[in-house]
Amino acid sequence: MGVILTGDRPTGKLHLGHYVGSLKRRVELQNSGEFEDIYIMIADAQALTDNAGDINKVRNNISEVALDYMACGLDPNKAVIFIQSQIPELCELSFYYMNLVTVSRLQRNPTVKNEIQMRGFKQSIPVGFFTYPISQAADITAFKADIVPVGEDQLPMIEQTRDIVRTFNSLYKPVLVEPSAVLPNNSVCARLPGLDGAAKMSKSLGNCIYLADSSNDIKKKVQSMFTDPTHLRVEDPGHVENNPVFIYLDAFCKDEHFAEFLPSYQNLDELKAHYQRGGLGDGTVKKFLNEILQNELAPVREKREYLAKDVGAIFDILKKGSEKAESVAAKTLDEVKSAMGINYFAK
Numbered sequence: 001m002g003v004i005l006t007g008d009r010p011t012g013k014l015h016l017g018h019y020v021g022s023l024k025r026r027v028e029l030q031n032s033g034e035f036e037d038i039y040i041m042i043a044d045a046q047a048l049t050d051n052a053g054d055i056n057k058v059r060n061n062i063s064e065v066a067l068d069y070m071a072c073g074l075d076p077n078k079a080v081i082f083i084q085s086q087i088p089e090l091c092e093l094s095f096y097y098m099n100l101v102t103v104s105r106l107q108r109n110p111t112v113k114n115e116i117q118m119r120g121f122k123q124s125i126p127v128g129f130f131t132y133p134i135s136q137a138a139d140i141t142a143f144k145a146d147i148v149p150v151g152e153d154q155l156p157m158i159e160q161t162r163d164i165v166r167t168f169n170s171l172y173k174p175v176l177v178e179p180s181a182v183l184p185n186n187s188v189c190a191r192l193p194g195l196d197g198a199a200k201m202s203k204s205l206g207n208c209i210y211l212a213d214s215s216n217d218i219k220k221k222v223q224s225m226f227t228d229p230t231h232l233r234v235e236d237p238g239h240v241e242n243n244p245v246f247i248y249l250d251a252f253c254k255d256e257h258f259a260e261f262l263p264s265y266q267n268l269d270e271l272k273a274h275y276q277r278g279g280l281g282d283g284t285v286k287k288f289l290n291e292i293l294q295n296e297l298a299p300v301r302e303k304r305e306y307l308a309k310d311v312g313a314i315f316d317i318l319k320k321g322s323e324k325a326e327s328v329a330a331k332t333l334d335e336v337k338s339a340m341g342i343n344y345f346a347k
């Protein structure tokens with residue numbers, strides 16, 4: 001029996017990258033019944049580290065992310081869904097962990113380095129943003145999570161958390177648990193590229209298909225997707241590597257989809273082979289991808305629309321979840337302070 005913690009920044013609605021990279025896996029793990037506790041965190045405090053001037057964006061996306069969760073099958077009766085900023089214990093833990101990490105260690109974090117570049121911070125990196133891997137270590141360890149289902153970009157954060165846990169446990173007392181990341185089984189799902197071919201579909205880059213997108217939006221977005229720039233005429237040989245249309249097919253396509261939507265092929269290998277030797281147009285492949293995505297996302301969107309009719313009920317769930325999460329984090333904080341010997345007034 002293990003404990004799971006994972007979450008998302010409320011910087012926008014959730015997209016296909018979240019869906020294949022983490023959400024689907026969470027729902028499977030939740031329904032396996034094999035875990036003692038599952039915590040799903042809406043990381044609003046982390047979202048503020050690079051959105052301090054845009055509180056409304058973060059505020060407004062809290063219920064959007066919660067709706068995405070529940071539309072995909074996360075169940076508040078089986079998982080504790082909570083809001084990070086409502087658990088002040090997480091800040092306190094971060095504050096103590098900051099003493100266990102060097103500036104140069106943070107500077108080496110490849111995901112943070114990349115995000116700093118993407119956001120164009122140059123010399124104006126907010127301190128909170130720079131240190132968010134430490135706050136993430138607080139989030140994970142507060143719940144003694146040992147399993148963290150995430151996309152590939154999060155591996156350096158889990159490594160940082162493990163370092164903090166080892167340092168804490170050896171300096172003080174062994175009260176913290178070392179977590180492991182769980183990546184999706186299908187490696188293309190660990191980092192789904194953007195519609196524009198950028199390395200990662202990301203809310204901050206605006207190159208996403210959102211779970212809430214209408215059927216028409218999905219169609220238009222698929223039609224506008226970047227493909228192989230050397231595949232100019234239908235008869236030209238095409239490349240499937242680094243071609244987001246084929247990468248999405250790798251992530252979503254099953255053999256049954258051919259029988260249903262494109263019966264002239266048996267499977268994805270046959271379709272790829274045809275594209276590579278030439279004679280297969282991007283339009284046909286995109287049309288097929290569109291059918292698959294429509295089929296997968298329609299039930300999620302319908303459930304989302306239904307749940308969105310009662311946002312009050314969503315906030316009730318988040319409030320209850322936050323209360324439960326706080327009681328667990330408070331217990332860990334007590335253990336941490338007593339391990340450090342700073343529980344001066346404890347009896």
Ligand code: ATP
Nearest residue numbers: 008009011017021150151190191192201202203204
């Ligand atoms: P932001 O641009 O604000 O950072 P994001 O799109 O990167 O947003 P996060 O909330 O930072 O989304 O990430 C939440 C989870 O989703 C993480 O586990 C992350 O690894 C995973 N994830 C995000 N984007 C992708 C992607 N394109 N492919 C696979 N997993 C992803």
Ligand code: MG
Nearest residue numbers: 009153202203
């Ligand atoms: Mg991110």
